[in-house]
Structure formats: structure tokens, C-alpha cells
Amino acid sequence: MKIAVVGTGYVGLVTGTCFAEVGIDVTCIDIDQKKIDNLHNGILPIYEPGLEEMVARNVKSGRLNFSTSLAESIKGADVAFIAVGTPPGEDGSADLKYVLAVARGIGENMDNYTVVVTKSTVPVGTAAKVRFEIEQALAKRGASVEFDVASNPEFLKEGAAIDDFLKPDRIVVGVSSERAEEVMRRLYKPFLLNGHPIIFMDIPSAEMTKYAANSMLATKISFMNDIANLCEIMGADVNKVRQGIGSDARIGHKFIYPGIGYGGSCFPKDVKALIKTASENGYQMQVLQAVEGVNEAQKEVLFNKVKKHFGNDLKGKKFAIWGLSFKPKTDDMREAPSLVIIEKLLAEGATVSAYDPVAIPEAKHTLGDTITYAKDQFEALVDADALLVVTEWPEFRSPSFEVVGRLLKQKVIFDGRNIYDPSEMKEIGFTYHCIGIKADHKEPAAY
Numbered sequence: 001m002k003i004a005v006v007g008t009g010y011v012g013l014v015t016g017t018c019f020a021e022v023g024i025d026v027t028c029i030d031i032d033q034k035k036i037d038n039l040h041n042g043i044l045p046i047y048e049p050g051l052e053e054m055v056a057r058n059v060k061s062g063r064l065n066f067s068t069s070l071a072e073s074i075k076g077a078d079v080a081f082i083a084v085g086t087p088p089g090e091d092g093s094a095d096l097k098y099v100l101a102v103a104r105g106i107g108e109n110m111d112n113y114t115v116v117v118t119k120s121t122v123p124v125g126t127a128a129k130v131r132f133e134i135e136q137a138l139a140k141r142g143a144s145v146e147f148d149v150a151s152n153p154e155f156l157k158e159g160a161a162i163d164d165f166l167k168p169d170r171i172v173v174g175v176s177s178e179r180a181e182e183v184m185r186r187l188y189k190p191f192l193l194n195g196h197p198i199i200f201m202d203i204p205s206a207e208m209t210k211y212a213a214n215s216m217l218a219t220k221i222s223f224m225n226d227i228a229n230l231c232e233i234m235g236a237d238v239n240k241v242r243q244g245i246g247s248d249a250r251i252g253h254k255f256i257y258p259g260i261g262y263g264g265s266c267f268p269k270d271v272k273a274l275i276k277t278a279s280e281n282g283y284q285m286q287v288l289q290a291v292e293g294v295n296e297a298q299k300e301v302l303f304n305k306v307k308k309h310f311g312n313d314l315k316g317k318k319f320a321i322w323g324l325s326f327k328p329k330t331d332d333m334r335e336a337p338s339l340v341i342i343e344k345l346l347a348e349g350a351t352v353s354a355y356d357p358v359a360i361p362e363a364k365h366t367l368g369d370t371i372t373y374a375k376d377q378f379e380a381l382v383d384a385d386a387l388l389v390v391t392e393w394p395e396f397r398s399p400s401f402e403v404v405g406r407l408l409k410q411k412v413i414f415d416g417r418n419i420y421d422p423s424e425m426k427e428i429g430f431t432y433h434c435i436g437i438k439a440d441h442k443e444p445a446a447y
Ligand SMILES: NC(=O)c1ccc[n+]([C@@H]2O[C@H](COP(=O)([O-])OP(=O)(O)OC[C@H]3O[C@@H](n4cnc5c(N)ncnc54)[C@H](O)[C@@H]3O)[C@@H](O)[C@H]2O)c1
Pocket: 006, 007, 008, 009, 010, 011, 012, 029, 030, 031, 032, 035, 083, 084, 085, 086, 098, 101, 102, 119, 120, 121, 122, 154, 155, 156, 157, 158, 265, 266
């Protein structure tokens, strides 16, 4: 089979590479010439564990190609994936201009039956718009080429994208013809050998499934953050509450970790877009509005703790920050809570020294030289008044606290990810602030 993947960002590059890995002939296309030139030289636009080796292997085998020419790459393709960005517009709705531009380009150039698949996260009704763009472009050049549209939302997690793609929990595909279903079933067959389900449905339901999935996950996070804040007020320990409720199979342990709010390129924009889709259609997503409200407030929780600890005066203070990316194992800085915290610290006259294992080059695009960047996690601590743990990279989990205490000016840690044990921190002389547990929390036995 031959496929074209249009948009070689996070999703497009992982998708194209994983299809090549199972023997499919893939061309990844992007309008960004530099990105394509870099890929030809083995330089990837993103950090994703294992991806670099996999790209190199498949380029070498000749199955994975990169191009800026949609016109050349679409010819002879059985399937064309649209995997370009769908950023939020001014009003929060998904901006479809990139998706529809690609659809036009496909219509202008396709020369055989192709299934045109939206892999980008797009609102219900987008596949119909894609179909219309292609029909218009075909009509304009007087061509009669058969095609189908389909929706195949992507559920990969940054940081575990390859595993998620190769061993998916499920594959969701919206189709409107048996022919398209047959092509998509054949394409995904190599990923289904271990019994992973492929779920076919109508196109609007597939489009909605992606938004419903991300919104449900965002809801779990905001709900738990709300509970955490209340635990703190009431003297309960959210870590224990989390274990208590997570053991209930109906609830489960995943996505109930309190923290400093969700970020990244998907949850914030997808929650916004679904709220907007609903309101445009006369319906109010009351739960999601609250989810968003809680998340915005949660991004400030750690900063508020810092401010309170230092008696509202942060002028001239220096803060070490561990972790900049919105979550571990990625260099993605889009909507990262670190950006909100850093902006607030700087606005109060504080300085920041930050360390992240991979995201510093990406962070520099946004933060420039407003902060200093440390070479390692310990350098960031030198003469800092406190440490803020913002992203839970594995290497931050068990540092030498003896060294941490020695390098910091004051033994104070603000942990936005609850990765340390409050009683242990107390024992070794740290003032430890985390989420959902009072800093002076006492175990019941001590009452
Ligand atoms: N990043 C994720 O974890 C993730 C997961 C699931 C779904 N999604 C969805 O997938 C879509 C893509 O997300 P992403 O994170 O990969 O975006 P991205 O910004 O990393 O990549 C998009 C790419 O599309 C390219 N592009 C734009 N217009 C183009 C055109 N006309 N022709 C060719 N290339 C073009 C851009 O240059 C860019 O390289 C979004 O809708 C997103 O919501 C993302």
C-alpha cells in the first residue's frame, strides 16, 4: 500500500513512521521546507523517545520519504491522511484553514481512488467540508476521480507515542462507504494482530469521539484538582484519597493525580473547541466550562503558595524550576503550566533558573533570555531561595536531598506534582509544599 501523510508534526511524523515500520510505502509531506530539509538530514522537529531511530531505519529501507510536494506525493496514494494543526481561533473554535487547504490541494492533484482521512482533531462536520473542498477542486479542473472521506482520530500520548500507535487500545474510524472501510481495515491490519479492536462508525461519531475522549480526561484532572484543593482546606491528604478512590474499578487509578493543571497542545484547545461547538449549536457544556475554569485557577496554585510562603514579597528572590515541558518525555511547551508560573514569578521581580532534560531549546522560543537555563538539575539550585518542581521527569524523583539542601539558600520545595513524601521531607528538614496536602499536615496519630 502507498500512503501520503500531510503535515509532518507530532502526529504526522509518528503516524507516517509507524506505518512505514509495518511495511507500508509512506511519504510525509509538510509545507515547512526547513522541517523537510532537516528530516532529510536525520534531524527531527520533536523529541519523542525512540522516534529518531525508527525514522532512520525506515528512511534507510526506502519506505519512509519526506517531501514538500503534495502534488507529487498524492499521486498513486491509496490513503491520504490530513494531520495538520487545528489551533484554536480567537473564539476558541478549531481553526480549519490548514485542514481545508490540504483538502483543496488533494483535490487539485489526486489521480486515482483515494481515501482522504482526517487524523487532525476536527469538529463534527469537518469531513463533509473536506469532501466539499475536494469536489470543488476536482470540478474546477474538470476531473472525475473517485474518493471517499473518513475520520480517524489519533489518541497517541506524547512521550509514549510510538507504543500508543503500534499497540493502540483501539482504533476509531468513521466511514461512509464499505470501500473506504475495507481500505482502512487493510491499512490497520498489522496493528490489530494482538487483538486490539478497530471500531468502525459513522463519520460524525468518530469526529465527536476524539473530543469526548480528551474532554473526559481533562474532566478527571480538573475534578481531582478541585478535590485536592478541598483536601488541603479540610486537612485531608489527597494522595490517600486518590488511592482510596482509584481502587474502585469504576474509577481507576489513571488521570486522577492532582497537579498544576493540564496543558499541552490538545486538552486546552479541544475542551475549548467542544464548548464552542456546543454553544454554536444552542447547547451549553456546563461540566466542561467548569473543567476549564478549575484548570485556569490550578495553574496559579503553586505560584500562590510561593507568594504566601515568602510573605507576598518575591522581589529579588531566585527560584529554581525543575521541568519546563507540559509533561515528561516530551519537549512540547504548548500551554505548559511552567510558562504561567514563570511569567508570574518574573512579574513579581523574582529571577528564575530552570532545568529540563529536553525542552530548553523549545522553551527558549517563548522565554528567550528572561530566565537562565541550567546545564543540569543541580546547577539550577545554586543560591535559589526555593525549588519548584513543575514537570515530573523521572530523574527528579529521587535526587540527593543532601545536595539539594546544600545548594539551596533555604530548604524549601514547592512540588506541583506530588512526587516526594511529605513526612520524609519534614524529617530531613525541608519545608515542603505540595498539592492537596497542608504543608503542616499531621498524621492522625500525632493529634
Ligand atoms: N500532538 C498530539 O499529541 C496530538 C494527539 C492527537 C491528535 N492531535 C491532533 O493532530 C493535529 C496535528 O497536531 P500536531 O501536534 O501534530 O501539530 P504540529 O503543529 O506538530 O504539526 C502540524 C504540521 O502541519 C504542517 N502544515 C500546516 N499546513 C500544511 C499544509 N498545507 N501542507 C502540509 N503541511 C502543513 C505544519 O508545518 C506542521 O509541521 C491537531 O489537530 C491535533 O489536535 C495531536
